[in-house]
Amino acid sequence: MMPPKHPHFLPHIKNPYWIIIFSFLLWVFLFRDFLSAKLALVHDAVSYYEQIKFFLDNVSRGVFPLWNPTWESGAPNDFFLRRIGAYNPFYGFILILQGMGLNYTLAYLAFLGAYYFLGIFGFYKLAHLIFRDTKSAFLAYLLLLFSSLGTNLFDSYLHLIFVPMIWFFFFLVDFSRNPQKHSFLGLIFCFMLLMTTYIPFYFATIFLSFVFCFIIIFFQDFLTICRRNLSFLNHNKIFAGFCLAALLLSALPSITFFHESSRGEFTLPFRADASSSQNALEVNINKITEWSIGEEVYFSYLLSNLPDMHFKVLYIPLFAYLIFSLGAMSRINKKLLLFFIWSLLVFLITTPQLPIYSYLYTHVFFFKYFRNSHFFLWLILLPLLILFVTELFRSILTHRPTTKKENILTMAFLLAVHFIGFLLTIFTKTASLTSFLTICFSFIFFILIFNGRLISKEISTLIFLLGLVFLPATEVYYHLSLNSPSYAGPSTYDRPFTDFSYTHSPDHTQKIYFGTKWYHLANSRLDYTIFGKYLSHKFILYDRTENISDKNLSFKEVEQAFAEQRNVAFVSSSGEDGADSRDVPKEALVIEKDAPEFRLLSYNMNSIKVKTNFPSRKFLVYNDSFDSRWQAFVNRQPVPVERANIAFKGLWIPPGENVVYFHFGTSGAYLMNYVLLALFYFLLISLLFLWITFSLRKS
Amino acid sequence: MDNILPEKIMKNSLLITRFLFYGNRVMILYLFAWVFFHATIDHPKSLNAAKITVLNRLLPSFVHLTGIMDDQEVPDKKKLRGCIQYYEKVVLYMPQLAEAYGLLGFCYYHTGEKQKSLEAYKKAALLNPHFFWSHYNLGLIDYKEGRYSEAVESFQKALTTQPEVNIKIINTSMIYKQILLGSGHDHYDITTHLRNGYAAVRLLLILSYSELKALKQTDQRNNRNDPTAMLKEKINLRPF
Structure with a gap:
């Protein structure tokens, strides 16, 4: 050699x-x-x-x-x-x-x-x-x-x-x-x-x-x-x-x-x-x-x-x-x-x-x-x-190539492939200066390799x-x-999102990609504007509840109640109606900010704690989607979370001062993740x- | 006899050798792959699905386009580039859509590609001779380029179209609907625009005739004595 x-x-x-x-x-x-x-x-x-x-x-x-x-x-x-x-x-x-x-x-x-x-x-x-x-x-x-x-x-x-x-x-x-x-x-x-x-x-x-x-x-x-x-x-x-x-x-x-x-x-x-x-x-x-x-x-x-x-x-x-x-x-x-x-x-x-x-x-x-x-x-x-x-x-x-004949055949094959490549780039309209240069340099490269x-x-x-x-x-x-496209500006989570707000914009997605089953049902069956206006308030308090059956759900009635802000929450359970015999206001109480009767204590993605002080028993609806893994505590005592107004969380609050705490998931789930x-x-x-x-x- | 047999055997062994030689080469895998893919893929169906996706992927925002049409925005080449790419594909996959050619012509014009614009409008006019705007825009470009006899011809054709037919074309056109939906326009006053267009064509026809007449005369005209100067100022000499 x-x-x-x-x-x-x-x-x-x-x-x-x-x-x-x-x-x-x-x-x-x-x-x-x-x-x-x-x-x-x-x-x-x-x-x-x-x-x-x-x-x-x-x-x-x-x-x-x-x-x-x-x-x-x-x-x-x-x-x-x-x-x-x-x-x-x-x-x-x-x-x-x-x-x-x-x-x-x-x-x-x-x-x-x-x-x-x-x-x-x-x-x-x-x-x-x-x-x-x-x-x-x-x-x-x-x-x-x-x-x-x-x-x-x-x-x-x-x-x-x-x-x-x-x-x-x-x-x-x-x-x-x-x-x-x-x-x-x-x-x-x-x-x-x-x-x-x-x-x-x-x-x-x-x-x-x-x-x-x-x-x-x-x-x-x-x-x-x-x-x-x-x-x-x-x-x-x-x-x-x-x-x-x-x-x-x-x-x-x-x-x-x-x-x-x-x-x-x-x-x-x-x-x-x-x-x-x-x-x-x-x-x-x-x-x-x-x-x-x-x-x-x-x-x-x-x-x-x-x-x-x-x-x-x-x-x-x-x-x-x-x-x-x-x-x-x-x-x-x-x-x-x-x-x-x-x-x-x-x-x-x-x-x-x-x-x-x-x-x-x-x-x-x-x-x-x-x-x-x-x-x-x-x-x-x-x-x-x-x-x-x-x-x-x-x-x-x-x-x-070991012989002269092999050398000639190799060079001919090399030339043919590169020439056909050159023609193909023209016929397929993918020709450009860089493609021509690449083909040329490739040809030179392989000649140097074979030599x-x-x-x-x-x-x-x-x-x-x-x-x-x-x-x-x-x-x-x-x-x-x-x-x-050029950069379009900040996206959803580029803006502050970790703080709680009592009110939101009434705009909501018409067709969701992912969500809870009940939210999807409500969103697709209720009037867009009425539902959007309802969703714009995170907390609503009612004096009365009415049981509804999921099988015979009257969306029109619920829609009407939302539009009028009627003082009745629809609860999907088999219990008795929570009807209050007192004279109650016609409209539900919408919470728009902290007040002596209702105050936010703490909030993060997985939980929320509020303090309430009402003279009478109230049904609190938290307009956050219902999921069976949510737990609720009133004054540290566990209470059942009801599915209210088709898709959201609700529970009864006794009169007087109470601390209401909603928490998602179990300690085991968090431990596993950490x-x-x-x-x-x-x-x-x-x-x-x-x-x-x-x-x-x-x- | 003894000579033939060895020759046959030699020929066969040569074939076998050739077969083994090429059969052991990568090109056989290429051949197999080619047969495999042609046997497994439904080519027309895949191609059609891909064409639809290409159009959906290239679908631009029409805000800028309608802004130019409404005289609210100055034409921006980069923003119009997306519209050009889109309409080029539309006319490639659906060559019977006259409106697509018309809009392509509009976009070409506002990016300075006058010749391409002219060809697109000609195609649009050929595919749908009843559409007012194709003839109007064609005439307008010819007028601005100094081709007054061609301009007269196009303006005359524009005046022969029927307004009701044009309103129907715009209302039923998938291409125009996309623009209205994409631009966020709730309502576009087609009738008023069309009325203004017909009025403009009549004025442009007068101007074109007078330009033709002026060309035949040998002495220079003074612009201050030009009776059509005021008319020129009133006309919006941009395609629609």
């Missing part, structure tokens, strides 16, 4: 962290308008921004918000806590930045960027483990970093599933190769994060499909890995036992939430068809089949012109397509087969139009909870495609790769910035400690 012509001064680089960070800074530059709040968050990203703010603002005050009184006149907050993955210790980063003086918006955007980097870096580490080659791993990192996966940060919430999932697979591969405590703990920690964030069944589907494909293709390896892992567990019983106990504990919130969803106290009208579903989270199959992977791909195709770049458009760097084409003549190996079959399997079982989906929907319980099957495109199909392309790239790098000039100069290869992937992305994200929050932080710190000590021992 001939020695290299030019000595290279830089040693072989195992982990080029400086160029990884530099690449990420280039990504930050491309998205600077989004990360600096010059451009707005849109769609689901807004909701997550708000819910995380709501959660952090309360937790930083020592309140774990299990109830949200600001959402649709009050709703259980479990749903949102599960969506955001409330126990994620990385949210602490936002609090740290806020503590350093940054406002929440910028702190949150910084968190999004940093969390995305964490995920993409995890993908680099995973690719390095799989391909055992820095150049290939770096290419995989670049292709994913500059793909439109990153746009989901500002439009969706997929990063909350994607990041722990990637690290889960990294720790899984690492543990399979070399079982160590830190990788086992990492596996468990990521699994716990995934179980407590949004709908864990997306990850479950991805993981199970992976296991199935891996066993088929790498059966012998699978057996070896199982033996090795069992041996590790056998030698580390206490450690493994602790990890598994933590895992089981982290399953509790999801299990209790699932149980709550079947009790029917809350509803998601857009998801479920109330007549057919037993669980509020179930999605009607007709809703699922409206939009899936095929439609998402077509959507991207229809907006494939650069000036049309928008959110949800799937963009993969042009260089990937060139490698895809060049790799057509590569030999199929087990890795390629695994990525390919796994992709097809995921597509097959998650496309609702296919008959197999109806079978899975009926027989596999968690298929009823997927509303967004197109998420699989972003969560797994895109990363698998990039891994597939990276493996092709790795095999292309190993190709060395062996670049291989020894790893740094040059990495810089070349960065240029090839970054160049076309500049134009793509420039157009995305042009097509994105313990889990602490556990997640503890596990993260332990993971970092174990990993660092392992790395130091190894080096």
Whole structure:
């Protein structure tokens, strides 16, 4: 073998962290308008921004918000806590930045960027483990970093599933190769994060499909890995036992939430068809089949012109397509087969139009909870495609023409692929200066590779790769910035919300997304203006009550009573009417501010305490949605909470001075949440400690 | 005979070798994937669903558009860009919608793309020759560009349209309804605007004729002696 012509001064680089960070800074530059709040968050990203703010603002005050009184006149907050993955210790980063003086918006955007980097870096580490080659791993990192996966940060919430999932697979591969405590703990920690964030069944589907494909293709390896892992567990019983106990504990919130969803106290009208579903989270199959992977791909195709770049458009760097084409003549190996079959399997079982989906929907319980099957495109199909392309790239790098004929054929093939690529960009109207330059530089790159000039100069290869992937992305994200709306101002929770107010604006949502079952009923059946005016007062006191049956509910009568502010509360119970025989005023007493007879003592998201002093017995209606988990105490004595005026809380107050206290949930529920929050932080710190000590021992 | 057999065997073994060679290549996976996706996806249905979503996703706020129509706002290129993108897709997916072409022409005009505006209005007039505003705007652009004979032709066509038909078109048009709903207008006085439009067309026709006549004359006109100067001041020379 001939020695290299030019000595290279830089040693072989195992982990080029400086160029990884530099690449990420280039990504930050491309998205600077989004990360600096010059451009707005849109769609689901807004909701997550708000819910995380709501959660952090309360937790930083020592309140774990299990109830949200600001959402649709009050709703259980479990749903949102599960969506955001409330126990994620990385949210602490936002609090740290806020503590350093940054406002929440910028702190949150910084968190999004940093969390995305964490995920993409995890993908680099995973690719390095799989391909055992820095150049290939770096290419995989670049292709994913500059793909439109990153746009989901500002439009969706997929990063909350994607990041722990990637690290889960990294720790899984690492543990399979070399079982160590830190990788086992990492596996468990990521699994716990995934179980407590949004709908864990997306990850479950991805993981199970992976296991199935891996066993088929790498059966012998699978057996070896199982033996090795069992041996590790056998030698580390206490450690493994602790990890598994933590895992089981982290399953509790999801299990209790699932149980709550079947009790029917809350509803998601857009998801479920109330007549057919037993669980509020179930999605009607007709809703699922409206939009899936095929439609998402077509959507991207229809907006494939650069000036049309928008959110949800799937963009993969042009260089990937060139490698895809060049790799057509590569030999199929087990890795390629695994990525390919796994992709097809995921597509097959998650496309609702296919008959197999109806079978899975009926027989596999968690298929009823997927509303967004197109998420699989972003969560797994895109990363698998990039891994597939990276493996092709790795095999292309190993190709060395040995004869003159092979050399000519290779060059001809290279030229043909690039020329066809050039023509395709013109015919598909995706042509631009950067795409032409990319094709040219790619051609030069591969010529240098096949002539062996670049291989020894790893740094040059990495810089070349960065240029090839970054160049076309500049134009793509420039157009995305042009097509994105500007920052629209503070959102709901950017304004003060933690203080109590006796009166509210009569505006309320006409069609709710999420709320209690009874509130949804009242909201949809009562006149909008009358109901809005009723809701504008938090506390109303009545002298009389009237029992109503849920089966024969007269909405007109209730509506009339609200309009006239009649002095009678409608109670949904089977007890006697609380009719007072005294002469009572015609109108109910509306509390608009603190007064000698009625004063607010304390308030937070989960509870409220008031002091009353009325000369006669009164029925207090607190216009905050009813839920059976609410408890009430009058002078520290528990009293039953009635469901009043269809959807709200009510109770009788005796005459004289009383302290009335409403509190949501049990002490056990709060204890579980605080313990889990602490556990997640503890596990993260332990993971970092174990990993660092392992790395130091190894080096 | 002995020569043929080995030749046949050689040919077959060559085929087998070729088959094994290509069968072991990644291109086979590509072929399989292509067949798989074509067999599993309902392409027309997916494409239609995607088109609807594209239009919903691109649906802009029409506040600025109606602000320009009401002379309340100065045209802003960035704000109109969203409307242009939207209407370009509408005419691409629903090429029979004349009103969409008309509004596209309106947006192009206010972003300075006069030629594109002209073509869009021509298309709108061709698709629906009974719609007053297409002819009006076409004539107005021609008038401003100095093409007076074309302007006269368009204004004459505009005057042949029937007001009742135009009111019906605007009231039943999905495109115009979107604008009214999106802009927060509770009520848009179509009749008054149309009446003003017809009056403006008559004046513009007079102006166009006089410009044509002036072009035929060789001596310079003094603007102070121009009897049509006052009329020009009264006319709003912006498309609607």
